[in-house]
Amino acid sequence: MFLQQLINGVSLGSVYALTAVGYSLVFSVVGLINMSHAAIYMSGAVCFSMFYNLGGRNVPLLVVFLIALVYAAVAGLTIERLAIRPIREKGDGMIYAILSSIAVKTIIESVCQIVYGTEIRAFPTILAGRYVEVFGARMMAIQFVMLAVTIVIMLALGYFTLKSKMGMGLRSTAQNLRAANLVGVPVNRIVALAFAIGSVLATVAGIFSCMYYQTVQVNIGGVIGQKAFAATVLGGIGSLTGSVVGGFIIGIAEMLTAGYISSSYRNLVAFSILIIVLIFKPSGIFGQAESKKV
Amino acid sequence: MTKKLWALLVVVTLVLAGIVGCAPTAEPAGDEEGAGPEFDGEILVGIMVPVTGPEATYGQDMENSMRVAADEINAAGGVLGKELKFLVGDDGCDPQMCTAAASKLVSAEVVAVLGGYCSGATVPALKIYGDAEIPFIITAANSTELIYENPGWAFLINSPGYHQADSAANCFEKLNVSKLALVHQADAFSENLAELTRDEWESRGHEVVAYEVVSKGEQDFSAVVTKIRSVGAEGVYWTAYHADGALLIKQLRQGGYTGEICVADGSASVELLTIAGEAGEGVYCTSPPVVDFMPVAQQFISSYQEKYNQEPGPYAGLAYDGVYLLADAIERAGGTDGVALRQAIEETDGLETLCSTIKFTPDKVLEKSNFVTIKGEGGQWVLAD
Numbered sequence: 297m298f299l300q301q302l303i304n305g306v307s308l309g310s311v312y313a314l315t316a317v318g319y320s321l322v323f324s325v326v327g328l329i330n331m332s333h334a335a336i337y338m339s340g341a342v343c344f345s346m347f348y349n350l351g352g353r354n355v356p357l358l359v360v361f362l363i364a365l366v367y368a369a370v371a372g373l374t375i376e377r378l379a380i381r382p383i384r385e386k387g388d389g390m391i392y393a394i395l396s397s398i399a400v401k402t403i404i405e406s407v408c409q410i411v412y413g414t415e416i417r418a419f420p421t422i423l424a425g426r427y428v429e430v431f432g433a434r435m436m437a438i439q440f441v442m443l444a445v446t447i448v449i450m451l452a453l454g455y456f457t458l459k460s461k462m463g464m465g466l467r468s469t470a471q472n473l474r475a476a477n478l479v480g481v482p483v484n485r486i487v488a489l490a491f492a493i494g495s496v497l498a499t500v501a502g503i504f505s506c507m508y509y510q511t512v513q514v515n516i517g518g519v520i521g522q523k524a525f526a527a528t529v530l531g532g533i534g535s536l537t538g539s540v541v542g543g544f545i546i547g548i549a550e551m552l553t554a555g556y557i558s559s560s561y562r563n564l565v566a567f568s569i570l571i572i573v574l575i576f577k578p579s580g581i582f583g584q585a586e587s588k589k590v
Numbered sequence: 591m592t593k594k595l596w597a598l599l600v601v602v603t604l605v606l607a608g609i610v611g612c613a614p615t616a617e618p619a620g621d622e623e624g625a626g627p628e629f630d631g632e633i634l635v636g637i638m639v640p641v642t643g644p645e646a647t648y649g650q651d652m653e654n655s656m657r658v659a660a661d662e663i664n665a666a667g668g669v670l671g672k673e674l675k676f677l678v679g680d681d682g683c684d685p686q687m688c689t690a691a692a693s694k695l696v697s698a699e700v701v702a703v704l705g706g707y708c709s710g711a712t713v714p715a716l717k718i719y720g721d722a723e724i725p726f727i728i729t730a731a732n733s734t735e736l737i738y739e740n741p742g743w744a745f746l747i748n749s750p751g752y753h754q755a756d757s758a759a760n761c762f763e764k765l766n767v768s769k770l771a772l773v774h775q776a777d778a779f780s781e782n783l784a785e786l787t788r789d790e791w792e793s794r795g796h797e798v799v800a801y802e803v804v805s806k807g808e809q810d811f812s813a814v815v816t817k818i819r820s821v822g823a824e825g826v827y828w829t830a831y832h833a834d835g836a837l838l839i840k841q842l843r844q845g846g847y848t849g850e851i852c853v854a855d856g857s858a859s860v861e862l863l864t865i866a867g868e869a870g871e872g873v874y875c876t877s878p879p880v881v882d883f884m885p886v887a888q889q890f891i892s893s894y895q896e897k898y899n900q901e902p903g904p905y906a907g908l909a910y911d912g913v914y915l916l917a918d919a920i921e922r923a924g925g926t927d928g929v930a931l932r933q934a935i936e937e938t939d940g941l942e943t944l945c946s947t948i949k950f951t952p953d954k955v956l957e958k959s960n961f962v963t964i965k966g967e968g969g970q971w972v973l974a975d
Contacts, residue, residue, distance in 0.1 A: 297820040304812035416833040418865050425844075434846055509809045510840050511865055513833065519807045554813030560776065560803045562813065 299433040301555040302548060307439035307508070309547025310446035314501035315524035316531065316539035317453070318494030324470040324534040325490040326384060328393050332375055332400035333498055334521025336368060338514060339404050340499025341419070341506040342412050343367045348420055357420060364503060365496050372495030375400050376488045384487075408514045416513040419506040442504045449497065450540055457536070462489060470534070523550075526570050532583025541581060545569065627665070629673035633926060635916065636677055636695035636703035636724075638715060643682040649707050651903035652729060653678060656704060658893050659913035669917045670925070681715070683708040692718040700724065701926035704912045707905070709733030719743050723928035725919075725935055729912040730905040737953050745935055746955045747915065747948060748878065748908050751779075753959035755786035757876045758827055758852060759794060761963050765850045765874075767825035771800035771818045773838065775830035783829040783854055799823050804834065811838050815845035824849045831856040836865035843869040852876065855961070858904070863966045873966040874974060879945035881907040883962055883973045887944045911943035 315337055322330045344364040348355060379396045423437035457463035468476040469486045477483045505520075506512045527546045531538025546566045553565040573581060637656055639649035653676075660674045668674055677698050679691030692715040695703055703719055706712035706728035713735055719726040720741030728736065732748040762770060770791050774784035781803075788798050799821040802814045815838075818826060826842060826849065828835045835857035842851060852874040853862065863870040881887040881902050890910055894902045918941055920926060923934035941948040946960035965974035 297816060300816045300820070301813060304810075304816060308810050308812070415861070416836065416865055418867060427846075436844060505809065509837055510844075510867075511809075511837055515807060516809060519805075519809070551813045551816075555817050558803070559814050559817075560805075563805065 297555060298552075299431055301551045303430065303433055303435050303439065304555075305548030305551035306544060307435075307442055307547075308551060309544035310443045311501045311505045311520065311543075312524050312527045312547050313540040313543030314446055314449065314497050314504075315520060316527040316543045317450070317536055318498045319525055319528040320531075320534055320536055320539040321490045321494045321497075323528070324536075325466060326380070326390070326393075326473065326487050328380065328384075328390050328397070329525075329533075330491075330494070331394060331397040331521075332379075332404060333494065334517035334524070335401040335404040335408075336371055336495045337498040337502040337520055337524075338517035339371070339408050339502075340364050340368045340495075341502035341512050341516070342408050342514060343499075344503050345417065345419055345506070345512050346412060353420070357422060361503065364499055368495040368499035369492040371404075372491040372493075373488050375495075376491035380491070381484065381487070405514065405517070412514060414514055416511050419510050419512040421507045421510050424510075436508070438504070438508050442508065445500065445504060446540075449500065450536070453493070453536065462486070466490065523566070526567060528580075530570050530573055530580055532580030535580070535582040535584075538580055538582030627667050629664075629668050630671040632673040632675045633669055633920065634675050634677055634698065634700050635913075636679055636698070636700035636705075638679045638681050638688070638691050638695060638703050638705040638712075639707050640683040640711065641678060641680045643684060643687075645683040645707055648730070648903055648905060649680075649683075649705075651906050652705060652707065652909035654898050655890075655894065655902060655906040655909040656913050658890065658897055659910045661897070662893070663913065663917050669920050674913075674917065679703075681705075681708070681711045683711045685711050685714045688712065689714050689718065691715070696722045696724065701920075701928075702727065702916055702931060704729060704909070704916065706731040706736075709736060712736060713739050716740055716744050723932075725916075725928065725932045727912045727916055727935070729908045737955060740954060742954070743932060744954060745915075745950060747912055747946065748905070748956075749946075749959045749961055750955055751783055752786050752790075753956070754783060754854060754876050754961050755790045757959055757961035757963065758787050758854070759790045761852055761874055761876060762791070762825045762827070762850065763794070763796075765825065767796075767850055769797050769799040769822055769824045771802065771821070771823035771826045772798060773800075773802045773804060773814060773818075773826060773828050773830075775806055775834060776803045777806075777830070780830035780854070780856065784827075787827055787829065804838070806834070809837065811841045812845060814838075815841050815847060818842070819845060819847050823847075826851050827854070828852070828857060829854045832859040832862040833865075836862045836870070839866045839873060840869045850874065858964070858971070860969075860971060863969050863971065866966075870966045870969070875964045875966070875971065876961050877964045877971070878904060879907055879960045879962055880904050881910075881944060883964055883971070884944050890944060907945045911945055911948070914943055915941060915948055 318333050322328055344360055347360045347363050379400050380393050383393045383396055426437035428435050457466055465481045465486045468481055469483055523546055527542035528539045531542025549569055550562040550566045554562045637653055639652045640646055641649045663674050679695045681688035681691045688711040702725045704727050707730045709731040712731040716739050720743040726744040728744055728746045730748050732750045734750055772784045772788055774780040791798055800818050800823055804811055828838055835853050854876055855878050858875050858877040881891055919931055919934035923930040938948050949957045951957050963974045964971040
């Protein structure tokens with residue numbers, strides 16, 4: 297049972313990790329906790345389901361998947377352009393930007409509720425009924441795919457930020473937005489890019505988890521948003537590796553708690569771990585303590 | 591100044607909207623007079639259901655069913671030669687509105703009251719009817735709270751929760767299950783049912799091997815599924831609602847669980863089967879006596895469809911039965927005197943209705959459970975033997 301719960305935890309953790317990276321990416325670049333992130337997670341999956349149903353349920357899933365990713369990127373860019381940049385450029389402080397992102401979240405959720413309805417619906421899946429035996433434990437093929445996708449995306453993202461020009465711009469902006477601007481880094485484009493990538497990752501996580509559960513509903517963002525954000529903070533907000541590690545820690549902790557203590561304690565334990573880590577290392581596991589000049 | 595004008599305009603609009611919005615409910619629908627038998631006076635009966643608010647669909651459905659029953663009774667000459675008439679009090683599924691509705695019915699001097707959908711909006715009426723010595727036949731609400739608070743004038747014709755625990759235990763025993771897993775969702779209703787079922791199951795000498803809870807909004811049940819498999823459960827009883835029930839069923843089957851699954855009345859919706867798809871095949875459900883599953887209810891269903899051009903809802907059968915129970919009691923009491931009528935209802939001995947065989951315990955609840963077991967087959971619920 298331990299191994300099985302561990303597998304459950306890792307696959308849940310990979311959803312948290314993908315979502316958490318989006319929080320971290322945006323935070324590292326503009327210092328904003330993007331509250332609309334979980335709404336993108338949900339609306340990406342809803343978008344996928346809508347286009348799938350519109351196409352009479354026989355459009356290749358890959359096509360619908362690409363449409364959903366385009367939606368996510370456009371949504372990310374739009375949110376940044378309309379709801380975040382004007383506030384950031386006025387220099388009014390991030391608290392207003394956070395409030396603005398909460399408004400965006402509510403708008404996205406309301407639109408989805410109106411357009412898609414609040415009922416739970418079936419979601420298309422891939423590799424149904426297939427699974428791999430790992431030392432007697434059972435790993436669903438889709439869980440395996442989720443984990444693989446998470447790892448590939450993380451490696452690609454790591455490579456991108458280290459090697460490409462845009463990626464370097466991303467890192468320099470993360471270090472110091474004003475200085476980067478001064479030396480000619482196109483800061484606006486970099487910030488927009490961070491929003492787009494974050495949204496795409498959230499949508500990938502949303503679609504894969506809905507494929508795994510084979511259902512979708514407009515309220516799925518709530519719990520995931522909380523957990524992924526906790527994972528981000530746990531790993532060290534702003535650190536991509538930290539977010540991934542945080543996601544896996546929370547996922548595994550939840551599953552082991554549910555398996556060995558009681559499922560009513562799973563959230564309690566997950567969030568207690570968060571508090572304990574923050575007491576001893578307020579910047580999170582991989583976070584760097586920020587020293588402020590006075 | 592303009593601001594004040596605007597504010598005034600908003601207030602006036604709201605008030606008007608309120609008046610207009612309430613107006614249609616004041617006129618009970620479908621009370622048209624036809625050329626029928628001659629009556630020697632009338633018997634006025636109160637209906638207390640929510641016809642506005644979030645539960646209005648169910649309340650309206652109950653009222654419709656009662657009117658179908660009254661039409662039949664009146665067409666056959668009425669009760670003691672008198673015409674059966676209704677007055678509706680809207681409880682809005684709200685304790686305050688319920689008090690107002692009950693007072694309205696009492697002051698209109700109704701001889702008895704039928705209805706009660708939301709338990710929370712039925713409890714406050716118990717004392718009001720009791721003080722006025724008006725018998726109250728509760729056709730849907732079934733919280734055990736109603737039993738404790740009953741001053742002696744109310745009768746419940748929907749089985750209370752512990753009857754469902756009993757039905758669930760019967761269902762699993764029939765399926766030769768011995769090790770049972772219970773899963774609830776930490777709300778009052780589903781947790782209470784899980785507890786009742788656990789006690790019932792253990793008192794019958796079986797084992798509860800897992801007692802689990804999943805939080806609302808959580809999508810991932812894999813930890814619970816793994817646990818259920820590893821403790822070797824042969825049956826799983828889900829006591830909460832259909833949306834998450836469908837998720838659990840899917841994940842149980844996906845995770846390799848091959849035992850029996852049964853869900854409670856909150857999951858009795860056909861939506862559960864639609865979402866669960868293949869995994870929903872062969873799932874059992876302890877359901878309240880919905881008329882669709884009652885072989886004797888065909889005549890009622892077609893009269894209902896004819897009169898209202900829609901399908902009867904989940905509590906339609908019980909509402910219909912309530913009218914017949916009352917009519918039977920009035921006949922036996924030989925009049926509508928409150929004390930005599932209450933005694934007549936109390937003495938009802940095995941009245942056969944659409945949904946139940948009516949006989950009351952001293953607590954004024956049904957002696958025999960009227961829950962039925964249904965089964966998912968081909969995406970539809972069908973009666974399981």
